[in-house]
Amino acid sequence: MEYTTEFLPKISILQKVYGEKAYPAERVSVMWNKFKCLTYQEWSAGIDRAIASNRWAPMMPQLEDVFINEINKSAQLNRKMIVSKATNGICKHCKNTGIVMKTRARDMIEFAFRCTCPLGEPDFLFSGSIPRVSELTNCASGGAL
Numbered sequence: 001m002e003y004t005t006e007f008l009p010k011i012s013i014l015q016k017v018y019g020e021k022a023y024p025a026e027r028v029s030v031m032w033n034k035f036k037c038l039t040y041q042e043w044s045a046g047i048d049r050a051i052a053s054n055r056w057a058p059m060m061p062q063l064e065d066v067f068i069n070e071i072n073k074s075a076q077l078n079r080k081m082i083v084s085k086a087t088n089g090i091c092k093h094c095k096n097t098g099i100v101m102k103t104r105a106r107d108m109i110e111f112a113f114r115c116t117c118p119l120g121e122p123d124f125l126f127s128g129s130i131p132r133v134s135e136l137t138n139c140a141s142g143g144a145l
């Protein structure tokens, strides 16, 4: 991220929302050192979210939480792109959504399962509590899926 055109404009917004006293030069300098490695997309989205969810001026712990989340999102997008390349475009099971739908014959209700491809790995989008499609065989007692 670039200091003058990308970092500072968002600092101005923080100062406008929470007051300039909340973000003096010394604090801004610490923030720059801490967050300069973020991409502008991460920085911008993170500050917007921090403003939307904090009644009082967010300080380093709150900002760090927000940016950890943004970095996770970017990492996941990157992973999806890598998998997309590795699978030559599209996973034929989940069409790169990471989710496979299965219909239960008994009542035709649809259930979501995580795909067995890398996109089905548990992460912040798909909680690990969603079973993998490979775990279907364990469902016999609850009615065959």
Ligand SMILES: [Zn+2]
Pocket: 091, 092, 093, 094, 095, 096, 097, 098, 099, 115, 116, 117, 118, 119, 120
């Ligand atoms: Zn898949």
